[in-house]
Amino acid sequence: MRRRSSLTAEKDSDPELKQRPGRAAAHPATRGRQGPGEEPRMGKRPFRRLGLLGKIKRMMMVLLFVYVSIPFIIKLFPSIQAKLVFLNFVRVPYFIDLKRPLDQGLNHTHNLYLEPEAGLKIGVWHTVPAQMWRDAQDKDGDWYRSTFSSAHPVILYLHGNAGTRGGDHRVQLYKVLSSLGYHVVTFDYRGWGDSDGSPSERGMTSDALFIYDWLRQRMEKTLPLYIWGHSLGTG
Known part of the structure; x- marks a missing residue:
């Protein structure tokens, strides 16, 4: 009885010997290692900048979106078409007196x-x-x-x-x-x-x-x- 009591007291005093219910205590030498059947832990991926090809693709997508949108905008707002065709609001050079x-x-x-x-x-x-x-x-x-x-x-x-x-x-x-x-x-x-x-x-x-x-x-x-x-x- 004394020997069992001493083992129990030693176990309680040593945190390395404490175990959670249903799980085995991990040995310090095995910490951080992947055990059998365990899924690997995924770390944060570093931020990757877009390369030249990626920038070109993004620019092409924006231009394609604008190109496709123009007919719909003109259909919804016919007055815009007249402005774009005539461009009468553009006065170059500015601030000239046409009377002179x-x-x-x-x-x-x-x-x-x-x-x-x-x-x-x-x-x-x-x-x-x-x-x-x-x-x-x-x-x-x-x-x-x-x-x-x-x-x-x-x-x-x-x-x-x-x-x-x-x-x-x-x-x-x-x-x-x-x-x-x-x-x-x-x-x-x-x-x-x-x-x-x-x-x-x-x-x-x-x-x-x-x-x-x-x-x-x-x-x-x-x-x-x-x-x-x-x-x-x-x-």
Whole structure:
């Protein structure tokens, strides 16, 4: 009895000999080792950065999503399509006074406004041939209209979407055509530049036909009237 009691007391005093019910005490030498039938413990995986191929795949997925979404967005919001086609809200260069073509380097150009419809005004520029630039100084609209009866042919320029009749690249074209001996007449469709109204395909066509007829009434019948369209203006 004394020997059994001493063994029990020794067992209780030694924490290594204590056992939980139903489980055997683990020997210090076997701690951390995988026993038979035990599942391996999974440690935390280190964070892996995306490689170049992974970044390209992710970018392609984003582009594909945007590409597929565009038709649905346009279907739900038709007004967006008109904005993307006409881009009339883009004015480059900004902060220019279209009433003063001289500020754009056109010292032989007259600004005027015509009404293709009642209550609707569109802005127009008339650049005379470069040979007339001296005579054009400080002249009014009546003088510019009288020059259509000269022997110089006329080019009606229909600009594309975005910007105004005062765009830098367009101004350079007016100068080139003027130096070749042409009258150059250009305008901003309704909804563009300082013209009234809102843009539409029908409105653009109506404005172009109105300016064409207006020129024909003031030109010599024998002189040609050329139409130069760019981008959207070719339609």
